[in-house]
Amino acid sequence: MVTVPFDTGTPNGYGTVQITFLSGRVGDNTVEALVYGADGGVTAVPELRLTLTQQAQRIGPLDAKLADRGGYWSTDRVRLPLPGTWNLRVTVRVTDIDQVTVSKNVTIRPPPN
Incomplete structure (x- = not known):
C-alpha cells in the first residue's frame, strides 16, 4: 500500500490517494485506489488515472486502466514484469477543469520461490 498526497x-x-497492490509482486496484480478529500473522508472524483514506469529498464508507462467502482477505483489486472522500483504517476481530477498529477515510487517484490 502507498499513500500519495495531492x-x-x-x-x-x-x-x-491510497493505492493498494495485491500481491505487490512480479506478475498480475489487482490495484485498488481510494481518494480521501480535504476533510479526511473518502471522496468521489470524476477521474483517476494511474501509470507505472520502471525507468531503469525503460518499461512503461503502463496504464493501469482504473475503473470507477462507485466509491473506489480498481482494476483486476496490472501485469508488472520485473521486480524493483517503479514510479507511480497518479492524475486526480477533482472538477471538470481542475486536476493534478503526482508521482511516488513503489517497490515491487520478486515472485515467491
Whole structure:
C-alpha cells in the first residue's frame, strides 16, 4: 500500500490517494485506489488515472486502466514484469477543469520461490 498526497491549488482540491497492490509482486496484480478529500473522508472524483514506469529498464508507462467502482477505483489486472522500483504517476481530477498529477515510487517484490 502507498499513500500519495495531492493538491490542485484550489479550495478543497487537496487530499490523498491510497493505492493498494495485491500481491505487490512480479506478475498480475489487482490495484485498488481510494481518494480521501480535504476533510479526511473518502471522496468521489470524476477521474483517476494511474501509470507505472520502471525507468531503469525503460518499461512503461503502463496504464493501469482504473475503473470507477462507485466509491473506489480498481482494476483486476496490472501485469508488472520485473521486480524493483517503479514510479507511480497518479492524475486526480477533482472538477471538470481542475486536476493534478503526482508521482511516488513503489517497490515491487520478486515472485515467491
